[in-house]
Amino acid sequence: MNLDVQTTIAWIQKLNDKIQSNKDHLTSLDRAIGDGDHGINMARGFQEVSKVIEGAEFSSPSDVLKKVATTVMSKVGGASGPLYGTAFLKMSMANKEETVDGDGLAGMLEEALAGIKQRGKAEKGEKTMVDVWEPVVEAMNEEFDSGRLREVAQSSMEATEELKATKGRAAYLKDRSIGHLDPGSVSSFYLFEAMAEALEESE
Amino acid sequence: MNLDVQTTIAWIQKLNDKIQSNKDHLTSLDRAIGDGDHGINMARGFQEVSKVIEGAEFSSPSDVLKKVATTVMSKVGGASGPLYGTAFLKMSMANKEETVDGDGLAGMLEEALAGIKQRGKAEKGEKTMVDVWEPVVEAMNEEFDSGRLREVAQSSMEATEELKATKGRAAYLKDRSIGHLDPGSVSSFYLFEAMAEALEESE
């Protein structure tokens, strides 16, 4: 369960694939409780990410993630751009080894979560991507495992449906936000699902 | 077949009744080849005409028609306002007798037509109310007869359907104006039909 350059690239390309094929889904989730652009933003940004990392030379996962971070920051926009941008930047700074092991991965995700929370000032329970990232980090801190990563990401993503938003655009809807999945939590689930798949395939 | 004050009032009230109950019809005719306000304009104006002449004292048909003229001019607007206003004014000026006979009536209509043509600069065949007024005047100049009045007004109104407009708003549509009745010709038909009915009932 180790992350090297190639696995990192595979992870990000898989993430891009999921985003592109779920673009309309993410957008329509955002239409229900936001402004209907989350899929469009993510698809635009990760399209560019995918292009930029394809065929480029990288010396470490940190190197790849830094490129992802700056591209996301300048191409996604909206709320998700700076948040994912910060998350990737923090991951890239957390561990500079050529191959990152399970403990290293857990540490990277923990740093990313801290960055997201600092940037967005949201806590768990406010119906944002934090509601996926925090349970994932807690579980991976116990033991990093790709199956469990996918499981926790999915169940906590699904649990956002019943939450009432107090941060992000969905907060304007108050009780009307209940009963809809949080779009950023769904894209975060794709991120973790892609990570799990890439790690499993690299074994 | 004589027109006195009471018959004049009856004529105008009947005309108003027809306009009010055909308001939507006139408007939708105008929507097809104009700007969709002819019924609205006529209904607004003749509503006021009806109110103004009701219960008022008049010494002659000319007197009534003058009141109708000034009210129409200040309440109808659009193209039809000045045209009908002019028509009623010319009728009022053409004959000041207390009771107007058939010849007098034909003379009044002739003056009205001259006024309409002078004001609107349209000739017969241009798909305007002139296409009803001119045949009516020609026929009534032979012999004034209420049955024939109704007949000629109706058939010439119906004949406007096949004409191509070269005056008024419908002219902008060029060939697209063919196949629709001219709204001002239909309201002119109501005017003559109301006149025929009032004259017949007064006998």
Next chain:
Amino acid sequence: MKKLINDPNDIVTEMLDGFVAAYPNAVRRVPDTTVIVRKDSPVENKVGLISGGGSGHEPAHAGFVGHGMLDAAVAGEVFTSPTPDQVFEAIKAVDSGAGVLLVIKNYTGDVMNFEMAAELAEAEGIKVDHVVVNDDVAVEDSSFTTGRRGVAGTVFVHKIAGALAAEGASLEEVKAVAEKVIHNVKTMGMALKPCIMPASGEPGFELAEDEMEIGIGIHGEPGSETKKMASANEIVDELMEHVLPELELSGSDEVAVMVNGMGATPAMELYVLNKRVQEQLSEKGIGVHETFVGDYMTALEMAGFSITLLKVDDELKKLLDAPSKAPAFLK
């Protein structure tokens, strides 16, 4: 019909009151009329400039009342030209003895009602003249027909004649410059969606989701042609193809441009359209003196736009650049 109105019968009077309430220091309503005048009317020794027509074209015509532009605007019912008595009230309110010029858009109703008002005024000894604007190239120009409609180009007539009148020019001079503008201004418009008459609740025409109407006027009436929907660039190209030849422009000529929204066209789209208009002009080597993008002469909540080109010389440029305090045309 979904509109932000109260009783459709009160729409004109409420609109006029709401307009005056927005600019109470600049304009007033002549009591018991649908006439908006400059608050300081009549202006001593100045030719009075009056325009008007049916309502539904806002900010036209009241929005162009102000120092450097109109002295009065006369409002009719929605899309229905005002009656002679109302126009006459406007004439009386702005006449200072220097004479009054009526700017009429070429519609049978407007021409007749304004002419009748002029007759009433002349009978009272007021010097009145008029010009008829006919800038819409969508309509055939023939002396055997009603002729071309007056549309957005009228705004340039207001501005330029108003600037000359503000300089103290005579009625003859103001009329002459208005006619010069009329001779040099051409417009064509199109619609994506019709507008709905408040009194009837009905649209002026029906368009499928993939259709547009080319060659429309400003009264919600059908255009000269219904076509398949096209891109912004294709639409601009088509309208320019009609407008440009009419002005017989050569390389050294300059124009003023108006990209006019019809009421429900967002500014974003108008800018996108303007990009192509300017590209077309610059490709042809035609200079642009000034560009106006926005809602100037609308048709209720119609979605669509028109392109107006005014060929300008030094005189017209100077007058176009002159100051204006009209709320909808501040300069």
Next chain:
Amino acid sequence: MKKLINDPNDIVTEMLDGFVAAYPNAVRRVPDTTVIVRKDSPVENKVGLISGGGSGHEPAHAGFVGHGMLDAAVAGEVFTSPTPDQVFEAIKAVDSGAGVLLVIKNYTGDVMNFEMAAELAEAEGIKVDHVVVNDDVAVEDSSFTTGRRGVAGTVFVHKIAGALAAEGASLEEVKAVAEKVIHNVKTMGMALKPCIMPASGEPGFELAEDEMEIGIGIHGEPGSETKKMASANEIVDELMEHVLPELELSGSDEVAVMVNGMGATPAMELYVLNKRVQEQLSEKGIGVHETFVGDYMTALEMAGFSITLLKVDDELKKLLDAPSKAPAFLK
């Protein structure tokens, strides 16, 4: 989806080019960015004032660039806040050494992206500060949530802070007056019809023919409540009921009023609405310093409007009255 556009992916860049093409002597686009700046940027010894946000709000924000208002406007994709690198480009383009103030509307995305740009600029030694506008009273004001949105009231922040900056005030002074405006400006809006995102072709919400959306923002998102359609007067009364108490106005107070169209609302309706707004204020004895009626902060082709009230004192009145050359806010 019927829009006057070309490829939805090019809409922002074409809109920006079309805007610059309309006012080539006043503004320019910073090459390879979505930043519009005053042509004469950076202005010596003047605090630079920057605003921006997602596109689709035209004439905001580029329309407010000009002498006496903004130095730069940064455009994001439609309804998507611009990225830090773009905002950073704007900061660099307008900084003359006197410092730069960012006017941010209170959306998570805008706040984060602009703050990150400020961090980048500070790292390069540029003095940058920011204010966050949150005038939308449709949203609960709570420190536990995102807080209130920034909507049309932002235009008053641009105008007043811009006027003070034009006088040569310091960054601290310009920030202080911007915060004073923010403290005194409240807005609430509604929609008759949603707008359609160009990239997805979908409306932000659905409304039946007899429904309206109250408490909407400017991004096509659903409002706080869906209600049965009502008359113009009833709607104004409802919005005023929310806005007025927030300002705690008393008899001797004065306000500036903005009746802002959302993009597809005809001026006629805005005037009808303004009539009632002014009646309400005058009934309550509140003075009106100045009224603005028109499209200032839109949401694509949404039909609807917002009412903004700004409580003004002598300082704010003077700055509001100061000249402005911004194309969408000429004074």
